[in-house]
Every structure is written in structure tokens, then in C-alpha cells.
Amino acid sequence: MTQSPRQAPVINALATLLEQASARAAALCDNAIEDGHPLDSAAVIALRQQVRAIRSEERRVGKE
Secondary structure: OOOOOOOHHHHHHHHHHHHHHHHHHHHHHHHHHHHOOOOOHHHHHHHHHHHHHHHHHHHHHOOO
């Protein structure tokens, strides 16, 4: 992937944040399963909206 010098630190920081978010999402799922309590539906909806917003931005600028 070709990145401008200006974009490189932003891309690296976002990649780190997404890795951390993925680990936390896995922990949420594990906890919900182990505790026998599903996640709050409002929280799930809010998280899905955030993921969709990220995807929308990626589609907008990720044309290669």
C-alpha cells in the first residue's frame, strides 16, 4: 500500500486502534458467552453504527 508521508502515521495509528477494538470485541463476546448474558441491544446497535461509519469513510477514500 502506498501512503503519503502525511498519511502514514494516521494509518498506523488507525490500524493499532482497530486491532485493539477487535480484541475488545472478542473479549465482549467471550464475557457474554461465559456470563450467559447477551450484550445490551442498544449498545450493539451503537457499535454497529460506528463500524458502518468507519466503512463508509474507507469506501469514500479507499478507491484504488
